[in-house]
Amino acid sequence: MKASFRASMAWLHTWCGLFAGWILFAVFLTGTVSYYRQEISAWMRPELHAGGTRTKALRRAETELARRAPHARTWLIELPDARTPSLRIGWSDRDGPGGFTLQTLAPVAPAGGEAPIAIRRTVGGDLFYYFHFDLLVLPFRLGRWLVSLCAVGMLVAILTGVITHRRIFADFFTLRFAKGGARAWLDAHNALGVLALPYHLMITYTGLVTFALMLMPWGIDLTYGGNRAAFQAEMFGQMLPGPRADRPHALAPLAPMLDAAERHWGGGAIGRIAVFNPDDATARVLVTRGDTDRIPITRQSLLFDGTTGAELAARDEAGPVEATWATLYGLHLARFAAPLLRGLFFLSGLVGTAMVATGLILWTTKRAGRAPGRGWRIAAALNAGTIAGLPVAMLALLWANRLIPAALPAREVWEFRSFFGTWLLAFAAATLLGRPLRWGVPFGVAAVLAAGLPVLNALTTGAHLGATLRSGAWGVAGVDLTILASAPVFACLAWMAMRHGAPSRTVRPPGTEGGRVLPVLAGTRRSAATEERAEVR
Amino acid sequence: MTLLAFGLAEAGFVVLALAMDRHARQLAVRRPPTWARAKLRAAGLLLLLLALRTCMSGWGGAEGVVAWCGVLTLAALLLALALALPRRVRTATALLVLLPLLGALLHPG
């Protein structure tokens, strides 16, 4: 390709990174906040008050489902846990994953006679979660393939980045912001990449593993004659019950079955509960083990006779390969992570996001000195629209959650529209505005939105910081506090973009480039430059 | 436990940085002689391994390793940021951070 192996790999790193970069940035940022998907979902349902035992929630689920869908083929129950204050129920009249009607409820039924508390319909933190792997484009398979292709690009970019990096150990902690321009961006890109390298590799590879069945089903064609359902049944132990006998029979209480399952797993957490043919003599209850108490997500489950509560079958065994797969899957989802560890995952995810962002900005900075061509202008606009625009869109979604009337029908569609509408607006701004403004305006707007959100929350709901901090609802309070803490960061970015991007201030010490883009990190320029000189001496 | 692991990791990275040319110049007045570098490197790695042990005893085997990676990333990032600061600012910041940390570590329980 190029003169040397290393030069070829550098070339591959540049172009692979550039073409996958914009999608990767969005995937990394939305994926990172998805570590707090449950907390964000709880924040977006301020009517929901925590409390209620598992027994009460289970009783409510049984009553609600028997009332709403007594003759369904399948019921689904997801009980509240430490991170999720809500109860989720669903029902379907046919087999397969589609066709479910899902509802989020308060875990405790309102006391007799009172009007039920209406919980606003919302996309919740699920919007970020789904966006990070299928981009919410239709058909969803296209989005998943696109994200997977970018993940392969990320894998290649990580490997080529390590190969290309000349002084990985000698420059381990090096950040020469003082030099400004491309040098500062390169140092930041290197440091963010190297210092969280195990995380980057892990999250990229495990991300591909979560889609392995969709991306690489070819082995199944050989060993199972193309029968993917048979493979899934054997691998993941799906225990589907038979057809209904049309002999009505009452369902046995579920609570003893959950207790039996917990005993079976040595105190392991309960995950999803599925009830098949709930009103029939053939009723079956499938209890799946939860994934919050250990890293591997193994598909352990117990099948009960729904009429007697007797244990019929257990799915336990995990071969070494399945155990590996389950560990990789579990590492990606990080549902096992306790608060502190979750915080470290979140931090590492932010580092990954920043690594992609600095890489993208580095590409435009390096090429800024030449006469900007069409490609450069497109890349620069996409950079601003993605890196500065996406945070604005995400904050706009949270604002929309509070501003759209809670009783509006189909209000979750308006939330969805406000997210994508704001992002489109940011792209339009990035295309139309000049150099400093296309970064300064969205970052400034993000700072205002982030600082204002806790205030808006206090004005529109009772679940504001004053209440949540006092009652110890740390999940919901944490969302407010994190967003509040991001406001000065956005303000800083906006200020630096305006300061360094303004044409009158492009006078630079000789030997530095980058008068064209924002040297966000060059704030310490003058004093640090003095020190750099002292060190050279 | 986490604080201890973090402190060990941070100390390990500082010692490792002392064994590196550029960073030794940033950190120390005089760069350590060649013979001291191998020892510094070994001491730094030892401190990082001690942090791993602390993580594993606090979080349990597999999760301990995951936590260790996160702690290492955090510690290394902070050191990189600190080294990018001008020297006087850096000393002041280090004292501001280290003193409460030391207090938390020495505090019983």
Next chain:
Amino acid sequence: MAGVALRTVGAVGGGYALAASAAGAAAVWLPLPRAEATLAGMLASFAVFAAAILWCFAARSATRALAGVALPLALLLTAWWGR
């Protein structure tokens, strides 16, 4: 330019084909229960994909790049007939 296009085709198309055939070969050839062997092939295939992409852009000429993908691909495809 044509060289880059060829390499890209070899990297993306050929790399995916190589990874897919490696997943198939592992499913057939690994001495494990068939579900385990099939899953093992899937898990490892992404590393094969990435390695193939690196190879396609590291090779001295586009022809060598394509040959380097095609040869192991042919070898692994025998798993489809050899079962």
